[in-house]
Amino acid sequence: MVKVRKVAAALAALAAAATTLAACGGSDGGSDPNVLRLWHYEGPDSAMGVAWNQAIKEFERTHPGVKVKFEEKGFEQIQKTAPMVLNSKDAPDLMEYNKGNATAGLLSRQGLLTDLTPEVTKRGWDKLVPAGVQVTAKYDAKGTMGGDKWFGVPNYAEYVQVYYNKDLFEKHGVKVPATFAELVSAMDQFVAKGVTPLTNAGAEYMAQQFVYQLALTRADRAWVDSYQRYTAKVNFKDPAWTYGATTFADWVKKGYIAKTSVGAKAEDAGVAFMQGKYPMMFSGSWWFGRVAAEAEFEWDTFVWPDSKMTLGSGGNLWVVPQGSKNKQLAYDFIDITMKKQIQNALGNAGGIPVAADSGAITNPQAKKLIANFNQLAGSDGLAYYPDWPVAGFYDTWVSEVQKLMNGSATPDEVLGNLQKAYDEGLPK
């Protein structure tokens, strides 16, 4: 018996030692007051990446002795692990994060993000960010966007538009559409000539954005708010949703969208457009810089015709985790990204700045991009994105729209499934 006790004691001691060792394994996060730990997921060549790199240099210049410890993360990486990271001692001081109820809203509700409201008013950021862009930065106690407290700061904006290949339009003698009827007519002409007019990615966001945009042509602000901000009960069988789903399914049947794009990813679709295989791509301003750099044909853009509402919003947010050790440094960094010089750099690199000098944007295509956005934001036309309202809705959308494309479910069934997932996911 004595021996058994000794063995048990040895086991317990080893277990305790293992636990202690495990506890020693993690770092204590960013407790150094002279280090700003910063995470973002913008590629170094993107407009935001260019601007944030410039901001890091400016920050280190204006904060002698303080280093920015930047860690480049992937969008998916932050998206999937943010709640756990922010709930641990490894949280950074400042982080870029996705906006919307299911992301920044959820984290704010869980108390993982710092309420930035006093800082926003003190530093005047609320005067710089347009009202339409502010919606995704402010959340209420339930984590619903458009609330009363700032939990993030967007320094840029984005929206979805049609990129078109001028050379292909000219080659096939098709007029660039200015109305929805002309858009349909243009697509018919391309199909008649054996050309699929729209590039698409069924395995990622592009396909669902078509359905949402088509629904938006029959929608208004109240409809968007009820869907995105739960201001009223949402009925997925209403005329707008029904029109969106049935028209999209019809477009696949008519050949406006390739049936073979069900399994395609956004990257495949974007590359195919940039290779000149499709006359049009309906996607976000986040493609702008890349199309400008890679497309070897004449191209231009237009906003979706005959629709008051279009997909768009403020850009991703700078959020300050509740566990940040150097909040003042984080606020200082955000302040620098709001300065004219950084905002102008962002605009000239193909982004949509929120506080740039209009005269300092010299690239004509960038000027048009920004002007179109300003017009949308000014007319209260930003409708956000279809996957925002509830957690996990993105995957539901992908799955349901794939069914719509390959005909394994009717528009009515798809809308029913979306309704079920939406209702189950609403915050309780």
Add this chain to the structure above:
Amino acid sequence: MTRPADVTATSSPGTAPDRPAPAAGPVKTGGAARPRREIPYALFLVPGGLLLLAVIIVPFVMNAAISLTEWPGVGDPKFVGLDNYTELAGDAEFWASFRHNIAVTLAMAVIPTFIGLVLAAGLFDYIGKRFGPRTAAFLRACIYLPQVLPIAVAGIVWSWILAPEDGALNALLGGAGLESLQQDWLGDPGRALYSVMGVMVWVQIGFPLVIFMSGLQRVDPALHEAAEIDGASWWRRFWHVTIPQIRPEIFVSLLWCTIASLKAFAFIYVLTKGGPGGATSVPSYYSFENFFDNTRVGYGAAVATVLALIIIALTVVFLRRQSKGEEG
């Protein structure tokens, strides 16, 4: 076959812990010697035991505990009893993912084991004897190569190969004048699962092949020679001599690959993310979706617990059948 326990008992009489103490002789000496030997043996188990506790048992118990809660991943979990399991029982998506897992088990365990067996016998009996063991070893290494590749890399390469436009497979079919056979391999719900299965078979074959080739080396050549002298064809020798002789390896391969198939996640994540329209979703991916995308950690934990219990049950059944086979 001699069991290890019998060997110990025979070679070291009186030292096995379960053997009674000698009835006669110097009791004092025997009684003092035995515990001294037992404790060092127990200490050998300590590192493995601790690892098992830290890596398997504690996380499993924690996961099972979380599965009884409603929890978004942070904050306080809310105890809901067996609600998650009740919901799971009626969740069509969950059961569909299990049906897909049967196909995945075919692709990762049954088909590779069968092909691996035939290939191993071919390499051992034909290539090895006719072209030399080096050629056989080279071919074995080539077939094993996909096992060395990270699944994410293999998955991305296959997603390029299977891409509907510009994909190598469709380009190959087009080049051969077989345009009618071109497909959206990963986007068509009727084909996506088969396409994923094809990739899984390609990756998995190397594992049973290597196991079987080493197993074949311990088969007494006299058995094959005797069968050959008796006029048995290659196929009859394969069926009546090779397979019974390497049955333990077949069990190991099937067990290992079946467990791997139940945990299959990376292929699905990289190639299809469960799509199109849930056509390739499997329980491990469904659990992941609930954990991270839907932030339904309790429900995801319930899926993971059910999966773990199924894996444990299957392992027990396999191992018991294996030991019965060996005893027989």
